[in-house]
Amino acid sequence: MQKSKSMVRQFLLLLLTALTLASCYHRSPTTSDALPVPYSAEQLDSISFYSRHHYSENFNFVVRADSLVLLRQQPEEAFSELLTTDSLTVRRHDRLVVADIRMLPTDSIDSVWVQVARDQHTIGWVHESDLLPAVDPDDPISQFISTFSDVHLLIFLIIIVAIGFVYLMRKMLRSNARIVHFNDIDSFYPTLLTLLVASAATFYASIQTFAPDVWRHFYFHPTLNPFATPPILSVFLISIWAILIVGLAAVDDVRHQLPLGEAVVYLCGLAAVCAVDYIIFSLTTLYFVGYLLLGAYVYFALRQYFQHNRAGFICGNCGAKLHHKGRCPHCGAENL
Template structure:
């Protein structure tokens, strides 16, 4: 009887300790109050900063890198410049890192109402008009720097000339040697044709975004990403096509080395790179003037027609087991197939 009573007391004591521990832990927990963006209150300066960021895609504490040889900054305030007072100028050099320290709107300025103060360090800072500043800097991001480099008109003209000469030379050599070349004497693989179509479509889409949604592209330039799921639909399609180029390109190279000997495969890949380079330049430029879209439709038809009629294989040699386009003598082993 005493044993049962002691056992019951011990069980009740354990339950009381467990309840006390739960109550202590519960009392120590503090639920953080959930605050929705719609209920957050901003002061006037914060509202101005958010409004400016929406239109200009950057704001205070944004990081730039100087891409020009030099950039002049004015030490005095914008009001002193507008009043034609004496000013001091300092220069920052190429590759210097800058941060946006302040932004001021000057409605009385007849040249540019937006003035931006940037700083290289605590002792090197100054003001400059936005229209003068932005062409000489680039956002501090590798993707933005890549976009800025390939958007340079001088580099674009240089690339057009070089790519045109090299592609013409490579294609001419391949045609004279009767070597394999995409669209003309293609291999039995759809990956190279698919790669050229993806490159051409991505180039036309790139030009289309710049034509019809320039603000979307501008925002992407200041806040780039390689994640298609975190951008608007147009940019998501474009980024997906960029990833598709990489995946299909790897598949095309791998399949080429399986279909051709190593030396012929290298020549074929060089020709494929040349065709893709021409596709990119032609469609990215002509689509800016709307001609590229009609040309793209014709190119898709041409590429698919050539692959279906010149590259498809319907027969297998009974002697060596290699693919054949038509009945008759095998081009690989010379055996006759009826």
């Protein structure tokens, strides 16, 4: 017993000694004798250019236009009437890398000249104002944004979607087929999907209107991670992910509630409504009308679902969903 008490005292004494020594130890902060290296004037110019133009040297582009003409000689030689200049052409889908950037304040057309190279033998200079409309960043997300921002494509989509929507709506209403908002199934996912598309389109147009520089930077440096972007873009990316998730849930719910043929027709109608929502709200928000339309659309969609499409009862005999009390259309039982 005494031996055990002695061992306990020794252990406590050692522990107290260790704690005392540890408390006396002070780790001095590590300091570096190296002084911070100042940026050179060229580096500061490069940083300033990147912050305003969102790209710099070694940035990769892909040619979107049919062709792009490059100047072989130095940009200064383009101003000389005594020197003849030579040019070369790069074609659609050629990949280019920014080799150099030069500022020429004396150029009345465009003071920014960019040297791009396809390979070591194909390299030349071009005005930035001629380069950017003809190329896209070499990233699939940037190219997707560029495609959907094309004016001619947007006009074409408006015409096709309008014709298809009118035809499909007329046919479905005549045949009393299922369609979101009007003769919907008992699932909130299709309604939620249309509201998400309308909200995302409104938010997309709002970013382009009130924060165009943020959207331009995102175009040059895209990401699908909503936690790696500014808050305004994070909300937009979260809405895009929500559209994908709710869309999958809507497809699964439709597949379980409707036969295959009716499900395909319903999903086509749902896609048409989403396309119309995207076009209407992305365009009208540019003129600030979209915000009023969005509020009215949210009220209309929720009212239609909860008053006309939501099944609030279940048949006591077969378990089928019912919109109101009375005779069950599936088994004929009376539900009072």
